[in-house]
Amino acid sequence: MAFNPLPLNTGSYSGGNALNADTRSIDALKASAARDPKASIKEAAKQFESLFMQEVMKSMRASTLSSGLLDNSATQMGTEMLDQQFAGKMTGLPGGLSAAIERQLQRQMGIADGGAKDATKTLQPLPALAKKGIAPHVQSFIQKHDAAAKSAQEQTGIPASFMLAQAAHESGWGKREISNKDGSPSFNVFGIKATPGWTGKVAEVQTTEYIDGKAQKVTAKFRAYGSYDEAFKDYARLIGSNERYRDVVAKAGTAEGFARGLQKAGYATDPEYADKLARVINTTVRVQRALA
Structure with missing residues (x-):
């Protein structure tokens, strides 16, 4: 404006x-x-x-x-x-x-004290958001990670809105982010586990896994990063270079195709993961349109 x-x-x-x-x-x-x-x-x-x-x-x-x-x-x-x-x-x-x-x-x-207006990060007044049915924490999460998601899109070809939605689903819109033992953030908004080949920092937390279709509480090791940008870049490497997720990138044309591709590739053990993620993707796209 x-x-x-x-x-x-x-x-x-x-x-x-x-x-x-x-x-x-x-x-x-x-x-x-x-x-x-x-x-x-x-x-x-x-x-x-x-x-x-x-x-x-x-x-x-x-x-x-x-x-x-x-x-x-x-x-x-x-x-x-x-x-x-x-x-x-x-x-x-x-x-x-x-x-x-x-x-x-x-x-x-919509201009911050520290610099000129950034259209991608401008916050709309809360009353306007309420009329559109958008919760403030949802708007904040999308705008907070928008730049990192767009950067990951350039590396993977997966729409930024899909990755934002996955990060939102895994972290509960930022409310259930994985923390280190000392309470500091791990910045792991994608719930990526620390596989044997991972040499970086690790956050060990209790999580829910579905074993034989039944939800069970287990202790698992997750990757820890120095920033959210690192998390999105690592996710882009994981999805873009791992043969296991080749079909995910190929089927990223629709929310349902992307979500089902991830579930089929074994990204999560939740049998309803694809349906849940598809709903969050549709929500993210709707919010982005409202904020545009």
């Missing part, structure tokens, strides 16, 4: 009362908004504050009795120009009104 600044610059007056916008300043703000929306917001906020301060000083002068002996149009213009300079000096101070306006505009524009 392009930032369209309001006419805030108060460079000229009409009749000594109405404040007119400097159209050149407006055009400059519009041009800079396309290049650097965060800087444009900062400038617009300062102009809001400057306008407010001028109005305050104007009201203060109006409430003060004047002699009227030397008052004329020239002295009035000089006073207004002086007030404009004073307002400029008091504008943009740390903790001032412009800082509060800037924060509010950034929230409305």
Whole structure:
């Protein structure tokens, strides 16, 4: 969404009362908004504050009795120009009104304090999400791992939404992530076990396995990573280079085909794994469309 600044610059007056916008300043703000929306917001906020301060000083002068002996149009213009300079000096101070306006505009524009707007990570207001039936933790999970999933898509050819959904299903949308013994995260959102050939860190936890069709609690070793990006990259290597999952990539055209391919390849022991994963994939795609 392009930032369209309001006419805030108060460079000229009409009749000594109405404040007119400097159209050149407006055009400059519009041009800079396309290049650097965060800087444009900062400038617009300062102009809001400057306008407010001028109005305050104007009201203060109006409430003060004047002699009227030397008052004329020239002295009035000089006073207004002086007030404009004073307002400029008091504008943009740390903790001032412009800082509060800037924060509010950034929230409305979906721009984080640390950088420019990223359309793939912009959070919609919670009321809007509620109307679409999207839980905040679902939106947060998808946006948190979107970049890593897209990177894995380039390596595997599997749609990013499918991998996001699988990570969501395995981790309960991030609520049941595998933790190390000290409570720190393992970043293993795919539930990938530590096979004999794994040389990295390991997280040993209790999990549910289906043996002869019956759910049983067992202790298993899972791979541990240094970040979520590492987890997605390892998943991409596992799916993309292992002959066992060759058909999974080939059948990744539909949610059901991908999910059933994983179950057939033995990714999980849950007999209902494919149906559960397919439902989560459909949910993920629906949410992504709603957030687009």
